[in-house]
Amino acid sequence: MTRRPSSRVTIRDVARAAGVSVATVSKVINGRDGIADATSARVLGVVAELGYESSLIATSMRRRRTNVIGVLVAEFEPFALQLLRGVSSALQGTDYDILAYAGSVSAGDHSGWERRSLSRLGGTLIDGAIIVTPTVALPETSVATVAIDPHAGPAGPATVDTDNLGGARAATEHLIAQGHRRIAHIRGRVDLESARQREQGYRQALEAAGLPFDPALVVDGAYRAATSTPAATALLELPEPPTAVFAANDLSAIEAIRVARTHGLRVPDDLSVVGFDDIPEAVSADLTTVRQPLHEMGAAAVRILLEMLGGSGPEHIRMPAEIVVRGSTAPPRG
Amino acid sequence: MTRRPSSRVTIRDVARAAGVSVATVSKVINGRDGIADATSARVLGVVAELGYESSLIATSMRRRRTNVIGVLVAEFEPFALQLLRGVSSALQGTDYDILAYAGSVSAGDHSGWERRSLSRLGGTLIDGAIIVTPTVALPETSVATVAIDPHAGPAGPATVDTDNLGGARAATEHLIAQGHRRIAHIRGRVDLESARQREQGYRQALEAAGLPFDPALVVDGAYRAATSTPAATALLELPEPPTAVFAANDLSAIEAIRVARTHGLRVPDDLSVVGFDDIPEAVSADLTTVRQPLHEMGAAAVRILLEMLGGSGPEHIRMPAEIVVRGSTAPPRG
DNA sequence: CTGAAAGCGCTAACAC
């Protein structure tokens, strides 16, 4: 009863109140044997009474396992959030809790956030990490790691990705099939393999259809709405603007639609737009897009990670990408 | 070069490599003054070379501030995720990073997860906490805390909530205006004030319209899809089933629609359904619902928390709730 | 069966 007023109750408070040593309390809590039943019961009583919970921080400094899986993202945007949902439901009923960390919210420099986050948490706060869209090659770390939408292709560390090339081709072919000939591309984050693959798919589709590739029709959106605003604007203000746009992700596509409207263009009548990802917002925007099974990708990452924690080697999983036609695409007018 | 192979690089590795003491490295990293420029430069060089990042865990054990805001949720479901998005964008450009923790993923017992999470992280891993739908009254803690959709009403600790009563009334009145007379209610998590308010709003609307309240038409969904399955089933298998359902949240509403379909009922022709929250999935489900400004609520929680961190007292914010009519509601047939 | 002591990585007095 003599503990400092508004502070956490620590293992020492419990020890004092139960009249035993700190070490004994630790043993009781962790179910180590070699403790008298009476002592154990008394300590447990005090724990309940005081509402003691061991500090994750202190515990993790001393111990190897924390039973916490880390999900490292740059920021909490829809793509990462959907993955997180998949991770969360896959981990339901296991021993693991989830800790999601957005490491580049504060830092101005986006590049390298994952290395920073990993170092900061990897001490041993987390047993394993799922890293979403890392900007750089991951360092060989002590902590088990799987990357979703990796920086490089499926090599080295475990990865989960999508058939980005095929998806992008399908998206572009859809526009071509509708009769579009001047098709622009809002590129993704070029440091990511996914963005390069999507651009590649776009170019392959053009080439297969015998359409010329016009560098002026490719602009950078970096997967972000803010970056896509000037990109889309530049496209629409071209002397000979495109009749269709394939954006590297939904956020860019939705922004392109917004920009088109401010230019007095109607979608899909004056401009067709296709995205990539199929985040929940794509449905509200009535956006034709390429669906990535985000939920399943999160779950797959969990499965691989748990296997790695169990001793298996890294694994690479590629998910199918499938086009979902909604109302943002139509044949070009006359 | 003689450090243990696959381990994190620690402050001691840096100190050794730079030929200085651990304390000096710490001072350099934290920009304390009283260090020779030459020493500082040398240490910084080693830090860069070795790729050293201070351990968040170790730092937080010794320090007061970590510049990390914790968002504590039971699990990562759509409601919490939307809030998280609001929190994330509100924190963009500040000094704070975000750590979201789902504390009842592993633990079977859902009740009290927030106290557990808070104790575990509150050591000082986080400077402040935003707790989403706490199940119990929050303990007076050392760490600044704001609750979103609190257990009790706006009292005690800082809170952000919605006009649940008004929203529920509006939802029920919408059904009544369409001519429904037998309107059921799938109740939310009764330990939350929001669920009680929504039921209250439902009953008030019935009463104001002179409709009888039938206890058989109120079932428990606990805000979860799994729990809502039997609840909705019971409703539809009643001798005299309802023609409309007001569900306490969108997850329950969407599940009710699914169950209705498996019973061969068409929505909205045979059964009208209204939800609450307006999560992104509500749009895909074409669900009439009551919109909570989730994004803004997350941002509001951030604002209050930052003010509290700056020394202000707790605050209570109530957001408006607004009905959004989509395709899941229509006048009853015949 | 229980306790004393060491130490995880780091920071904050306080010496030198």
Add this chain to the structure above:
DNA sequence: GTGTTAGCGCTTTCAG
């Protein structure tokens, strides 16, 4: 200017 020391809350040998 820089190093030494103590200690955050906890777990883990190792003595008693």
